[in-house]
Amino acid sequence: MTSTDNAAAKAGSNEQDLKAERASIIDTLVHLWPYMWPSDRFDLKMRVVWSMVLLIVAKLATLAVPFTFKWAIDVLNGQGSAPVQPSNWMLWLIASPVIMTLSYGGMRILMAVFTQWRDGIFASVAMHAVRKLANRTFVHMHDLSLRFHLERKTGGLTRVLERGRTAIDTIVRMVILQLIPTIIETVLLMGVLLWQFDWRYVLVTLVTVIAYMYFTYVATEWRIEIRRKMNESDTEANTKAIDSLLNYETVKYFGAEEREARRYDHSIERFEQASVKTYTSLALLNTGQAVIFTIGLTATMVMCAMAIHDGTHTIGDFVMVNAMMIQLYQPLNFMGFVYREIRQAVIDIEKMFGVLSRKPEVEDAPGAKPLHVAQGVVRFEDVKFAYDPERQILKGLSFEVPAGKTVAIVGPSGAGKSTISRLLFRLYDVSGGRITIDGQDIRSVTQTSLRASIGMVPQDTVLFNDTIRYNIRYGRWNATDAEVEEAAAMAQIDGFIRMAPHGYETEVGERGLKLSGGEKQRVAIARTILKGPPILVLDEATSALDSHTEQEIQNELEKVSRNRTSLVIAHRLSTIVAADEIIVLDQGRIVERGTHAQLLTAGGLYASMWNRQREAQEAREKLAMMADEDVALNRNPPQVDPELTSDAAE
Numbered sequence: 001m002t003s004t005d006n007a008a009a010k011a012g013s014n015e016q017d018l019k020a021e022r023a024s025i026i027d028t029l030v031h032l033w034p035y036m037w038p039s040d041r042f043d044l045k046m047r048v049v050w051s052m053v054l055l056i057v058a059k060l061a062t063l064a065v066p067f068t069f070k071w072a073i074d075v076l077n078g079q080g081s082a083p084v085q086p087s088n089w090m091l092w093l094i095a096s097p098v099i100m101t102l103s104y105g106g107m108r109i110l111m112a113v114f115t116q117w118r119d120g121i122f123a124s125v126a127m128h129a130v131r132k133l134a135n136r137t138f139v140h141m142h143d144l145s146l147r148f149h150l151e152r153k154t155g156g157l158t159r160v161l162e163r164g165r166t167a168i169d170t171i172v173r174m175v176i177l178q179l180i181p182t183i184i185e186t187v188l189l190m191g192v193l194l195w196q197f198d199w200r201y202v203l204v205t206l207v208t209v210i211a212y213m214y215f216t217y218v219a220t221e222w223r224i225e226i227r228r229k230m231n232e233s234d235t236e237a238n239t240k241a242i243d244s245l246l247n248y249e250t251v252k253y254f255g256a257e258e259r260e261a262r263r264y265d266h267s268i269e270r271f272e273q274a275s276v277k278t279y280t281s282l283a284l285l286n287t288g289q290a291v292i293f294t295i296g297l298t299a300t301m302v303m304c305a306m307a308i309h310d311g312t313h314t315i316g317d318f319v320m321v322n323a324m325m326i327q328l329y330q331p332l333n334f335m336g337f338v339y340r341e342i343r344q345a346v347i348d349i350e351k352m353f354g355v356l357s358r359k360p361e362v363e364d365a366p367g368a369k370p371l372h373v374a375q376g377v378v379r380f381e382d383v384k385f386a387y388d389p390e391r392q393i394l395k396g397l398s399f400e401v402p403a404g405k406t407v408a409i410v411g412p413s414g415a416g417k418s419t420i421s422r423l424l425f426r427l428y429d430v431s432g433g434r435i436t437i438d439g440q441d442i443r444s445v446t447q448t449s450l451r452a453s454i455g456m457v458p459q460d461t462v463l464f465n466d467t468i469r470y471n472i473r474y475g476r477w478n479a480t481d482a483e484v485e486e487a488a489a490m491a492q493i494d495g496f497i498r499m500a501p502h503g504y505e506t507e508v509g510e511r512g513l514k515l516s517g518g519e520k521q522r523v524a525i526a527r528t529i530l531k532g533p534p535i536l537v538l539d540e541a542t543s544a545l546d547s548h549t550e551q552e553i554q555n556e557l558e559k560v561s562r563n564r565t566s567l568v569i570a571h572r573l574s575t576i577v578a579a580d581e582i583i584v585l586d587q588g589r590i591v592e593r594g595t596h597a598q599l600l601t602a603g604g605l606y607a608s609m610w611n612r613q614r615e616a617q618e619a620r621e622k623l624a625m626m627a628d629e630d631v632a633l634n635r636n637p638p639q640v641d642p643e644l645t646s647d648a649a650e
Contacts, residue, residue, distance in 0.1 A: 028171060028342075028345075028346045028349060028350075028353070029171070029175065031353060032129065032133070032168065032171060032172060035128070035129035035132050035133050035168075035172070036048070036125065036129055036172055036175070036176065038128065038129075038132070041128070044124060044125050044128055047121050047122060047124055047125050048122070048125055048176070050121055051118045051121050051122040051125075051176065051177075052180075054114050054115075054117055054118035054121065055114075055118055055180070055181050055184070056184070057110075057114050058110075058111055058114035058115045058118060058181075059181065059184055059185050059188060061107050061110040061111040061114060062107075062111045062185065062327065063185075063188055063189070063192060064107045065104065065107045065108055065111065065323070065327070066320045066323040066324045066327060067320070068100055068103040068104040068107055069104050069316075069319055069320060069323050070314075070316035070317060070319060070320035070323075071100045071103075071316065072100035072101050072103075072104055072316075073314075073315055073316040073319045073320075074314050074315070074316035075100055118177070119177060122173075122176060122177060125172070125176070126169055126172045126173050126176075127169070129168055129169075129172045130165055130168045130169045130172070133164075133165075133168050133352075134161065134164070134165040134168065136356070137161060137164065137352050137355060137356055138161065140355060140356055140358075141157065141161075141355060143360045144355075144358055144360050144361070147361060147387075147428070157355075158238075158242075159234070159235045159238050159239075160235075160351040160352055160355060161352065163231070163348040163349075163351075163352075164348060164349045164351065164352030166345075166348065167345035167346070167348035167349035167352070168345075168349060170341055170342070170345040170348075171342055171345045171346070171349070174338045174341050174342050174345075175342070178338045179338050179342070181331070182331040182332075182338065185331045186209070186328065186331050186332070189205075189324060189327065189328050189331075190202055190205065190206070192324065193205060193321075193324065196317070196320070197304075197313075197317075197321065200303060201300055201303065201321070204296055204299045204300055204303070205296060205300065205325070205328065207296070208292065208293060208295070208296025208297075208299075209328075209332060211292050211296075212289060212292045212293055212296075212332055213332075213339075215288050215289065215292055216285070216289060216339055217339065219281070219284065219285040219288060220285070220339055220343055221343075222281065223278065223281045223282070223285065223344075224343060224344065224347060226274065226277045226278050226281055227278055227344050227347055228347055229274045230271065230274035230275055230277075230278050231347065231348065233267060233270040233271040233274050234271050236267045236270070236271075237264065237267035237268050237270075237271050240263055240264050240267050241264055244260045244263075244264065246510070246511065248513075249513070289332075289333070293329050293332060296325070297322070297325045297326070297329070300321055300325055301318065301321060301322055301325075304317060304318045304321045305318060361428070361429070362426050362427070362428065362429055362447070364446050364447055365443060365444055368444060368445055368446045369444070369445060369446065370445060370446055370448075370449035371437060371440060371442070371445040371446070371449040371450050371452075371453055372438070372440070373437060373438060373453050373534045373535070374438050375403035375404075375438055375565075376403045376404070376437065376438065376453075376534045376535050376564065376565035377400065377401070377402060377403050377436075377437065377438050377439075377565065378400070378401040378424070378435070378436075378437055378535060378565055378567065379399075379400045379401075379435070379436045379437075380397050380398055380399050380400075380420070380433070380435055381398055381433050381434050381435070381436065382396050382397070382398050382432065382433035382434075383396070383397040383398070383423065383430050383432070383433040383434070383435060384396055384397075384430065384431045384432035384433055385416075385419060385423060385428065385430050385431045385432075386431055387428075392588060393416045393419050393588050394416050394419060394420075394423075394588045395587075395588040395589050396432075396433070396589070397416075397420070397433070397585075397588070397589070397590065398433075398590075399583055399590065399593070401565050401566070401567050402565070402580070403565055404562075404563050404564065404565060405565065405566070405580040405581070406561055406566040406567075406568060406576075406578075406579045406580050407566070407567055407568070407579060407580060407581045407582075407583060408567075408568040408569075408570050408576035408579040408581070408582045408583065409567065409568070409569045409570070409583050409585060410569075410570050410571075410573060410576065410582060410583070410584055410585070410606065410609065411584055411585035411586055411605075412586060412609075414587075415585040415586050415587060415588065416585055416587075416588045417539075417569045417585060418459070418539055418569060420567070420569065421456065421537045421539050421567070421569060423435060424442070424454065424537060424567070425450070425451060425454060425456065425537075426442055426443070426447055426450060426451075429443060430443075437450075437453070437535070452533070453533055453534055453535055454533050454535045454536075454537060455475075455528040455529075455531050455532075455533035455535070455536045455537065456528065456537045456539070457521075457524050457525050457528050457536075457537070457538050457539065458524065458539050458540075459539050459540035459569075461512065461520040461521050461523070461524040462511050462512065463508045463511060463512030463515070463520055463523060463524075464508075464512075465507070465508065465509060465510050465511070466507065466508065467502075467504065467505045467506060467507055467508070468488075468497055468500075468504050468505075468506050468508060468523060469481070469484055469504035469505060471508060471512070471523050471527060472484050472487060472488055472504075472523060472526045472527045472530060473527070473530070474527050475487070475526070475527030475528055475529070475530035475531035476530045476531050476532070479530055481504075483530060484504070484526075484530060485504070487526045487527070487529040487530035488504075488522075488523075488526045490526070490529050490559070490560065491522045491523070491525040491526035491529060492522060493519065493522040493523060493526060496519060496522075508520075508523075525557070528560075529560050533564075534564055534565065535564065535565045535566075535567070536560070536561055536564050536565070536566040536567070537566075537567045537568075537569070538557065538566065538567070538568045538569065538570075539569045540569060540570065540571055540572075554575055558578070572613070573606075573609060573610050573613055574613070574617075576596070577596040578596075579595075579596070580595070581593060581594065581595065582594065582595065582596060582599055582606065584599070584604070584605050584606045586605060591604070591605055592604050592605055592606050
């Protein structure tokens with residue numbers, strides 16, 4: 001991918017993010033439908049079907065409730081009751097107020113039972129959709145390029161995943177369990193009103209529904225921007241909290257607790273203000289909905305009261321129309337609630353879809369085959385690369401790491417040393433030229449096989465918040481405990497581990513903070529040894545170690561590197577004096593190359609770097625010797641002649 005391509009990719013990603021932010025409910029439902037109706041799960045499809053059957057039964061029971069209420073009222077009021085005669089006991093039983101009241105209670109029980117049964121059956125469908133889409137997003141985050149992760153904050157990404165997961169559950173449940181049932185119930189109630197009463201009731205009810213839904217739509221759209229700001233401030237506060245806690249030691253070093261607290265409180269204050277606006281707007285929305293519906297309810301009851309006065313309807317009809325309108329209010333209220341929840345869930349999930357819409361910057365080529373490593377010859381051929389089009393990092397780099405040999409890369413900071421390892425791992429693709437392993441362009445092979453063939457010991461080792469055994473075994477997951485311990489012994493850390501209270505089951509803490517820098521580095525070396533790849537990349541692998549331990553591990557690394565192709569990126573030149581070839585980089589170009597002895601003889605950049613490091617080392621050793629002498633003098637002060645002391649006193 002060229003620099004222009006990189007810029008285009010970034011611009012394209014921004015457009016994708018903007019598109020995601022403007023996603024509609026329909027777009028979201030289209031994205032979610034394959035998860036709500038999974039093609040590979042017949043059992044879940046049957047649960048959806050069975051849920052719909054129970055839904056219809058529950059709604060029929062719901063419609064029967066106002067009728068039983070009306071019949072009970074009419075019987076109690078003496079209207080429509082049958083004379084009590086032994087020969088007409090069946091009619092008496094049907095017209096009995098007790099039976100009507102029991103029927104009312106029975107219908108309400110059936111309504112509740114079928115509704116809850118439906119919810120229980122559909123739970124598997126909803127949670128399957130949540131799991132599948134959340135897992136797909138998590139996997140996709142790993143597929144995205146290093147550039148994507150460097151441009152974003154980890155705390156923000158975890159909040160996107162968390163809120164998106166909750167939003168999926170909300171949308172799936174609301175559509176199947178609330179939206180569809182509400183539409184069905186509203187249509188059926190309209191039909192009953194037309195059948196039992198007349199068109200005027202339907203007209204009033206229809207106007208009420210339209211006014212209610214329009215107001216809900218307008219108010220909800222107004223609240224969406226408020227909700228978005230609340231989410232942004234929540235994400236900002238969470239990101240700052242995680243960032244501060246991950247840098248706990250740095251905060252302590254600089255006594256910045258108050259500054260961090262103020263920084264966090266400022267974000268929480270924004271969240272507080274946005275939350276207050278959210279709840280205030282919700283109160284206004286609920287008030288408006290209640291007013292609109294109450295006007296419609298009152299109008300229908302006034303019409304029914306006038307009809308009772310005219311003798312065309314009974315008191316039971318008055319109670320029935322009230323019950324039906326109240327019953328209509330429930331789905332109407334749910335319609336407002338459903339729209340609000342779905343629309344707000346779309347706001348929460350839009351970031352997740354934005355992540356899913358991002359195309360990975362580094363992808364396997366069509367028909368890519370696994371990398372076959374026979375010898376392990378690594379070759380860089382006129383490699384060019386830039387993180388930013390305006391600043392070229394590597395400018396036509398060409399060199400070869402022969403099979404079984406060790407090549408070291410050295411140079412001043414910013415010369416492009418670490419970029420080489422990132423390109424070899426395909427964390428980025430080259431802008432020009434190519435990188436091959438045994439003649440195979442690494443862009444033409446699968447990323448999985450490429451990375452399986454390369455072992456990496458980075459300069460900055462980050463460990464998982466788990467046990468030491470887990471972190472070492474990460475190098476080869478199917479390794480036995482004995483193999484894990486053997487790798488630890490080779491990395492000179494087995495003794496330290498066995499001295500720990502819990503041995504290999506010792507927890508290393510967040511990012512490995514319970515271990516020293518040298519201990520973390522040795523764990524990283526151990527897991528690379530356990531991986532046993534044909535190609536090794538050591539990026540400042542011993543930078544966190546003291547001189548004694550460095551020499552011990554250097555010896556072990558030399559044993560591990562034997563018969564393996566090794567690329568060493570070094571700052572301490574003393575660690576690479578035995579390399580088969582040393583390549584000196586400066587400003588993205590090779591300025592010198594040769595063995596340690598040859599480069600010293602040449603008297604160029606390498607020799608200058610070597611002399612500066614040697615002088616610095618000698619100065620450190622001299623200071624250490626002086627410190628030791630001071631300690632010795634303090635422990636054994638020189639003896640003073642008492643007579644001289646007396647003379648001085650006189």
